[in-house]
Amino acid sequence: MSHRTYLILLFISITAGCQNSNTETTKTATDTTTMVIRADTIPAERTIVKKEPVAVYAEKVPDELNNWVFAISVYETKRRFHYIVRMQYKELRITDSIMVPNFGIEPTVQIQKDSSPFSCTLGFMDKKGNFKPLSRASVKEERLRFKKVASYAVGVYRTESK
Template identity: 45%
Template sequence: MKLINCLIWLLLANAFIGCNQNTKKNKLQEADAEDTVSYPTNDTVPYIRKFINLKPVASFSEPVVDEFNKWVFAVNIYETKETFKYLIKMGYKELNVTESLHIPNFGIVPKIII
């Protein structure tokens, strides 16, 4: 009989504790919903360029020491149609690589410097 009473009390206590935790979670979720933060958008700079500069906006060139050839390590960065995306063209000896560079939007026009 004592065992049955203990089991009933444990079952009731477990149900009470479980139900009480749900209300605490709901209260915390309601408090979090009230404290939401809205972030401003950076729409001061257009995402699409009106005019694309065909010349490199930044470049770097360094001769490579070689007694037989006149190799050059070169990096050129070009504008694309998108304001925050640039095209990088790199060359080293006979290796030529093209890669994209994405700049985050901080609300100002990006200036690329090598």
């Protein structure tokens, strides 16, 4: 390939790549679709933080002597896309956190029951109303586990206007 042909192809690819205006492109690890939304459409900080959990799941642990539960509660923080997760199994209590990507809408965190006992999936609803899993809380061999099952990223592309 000659230098001239190479330069023409390089110029075409650069100009085609610079056609995006002030938009974001999002891709998930499990989903190959691309969504384009306006950047900075929702503030990163909350003005009012709810003290009660935004999502709760509880399942009674069978025991004749104790009133034990497997329970998950998700709480808002000052940062809009950051949530605190409090988990309990019998007398074991763990606190962790999850991050929800900024898709330009108010995040909705949900907890869905898994098929195995003492197991549930934490996730969020996307713009189309589909549940997107983030983490799984479960009990295995009497140990409480919290494992990340998927990652989501939001890319921000901006071009300078002249």
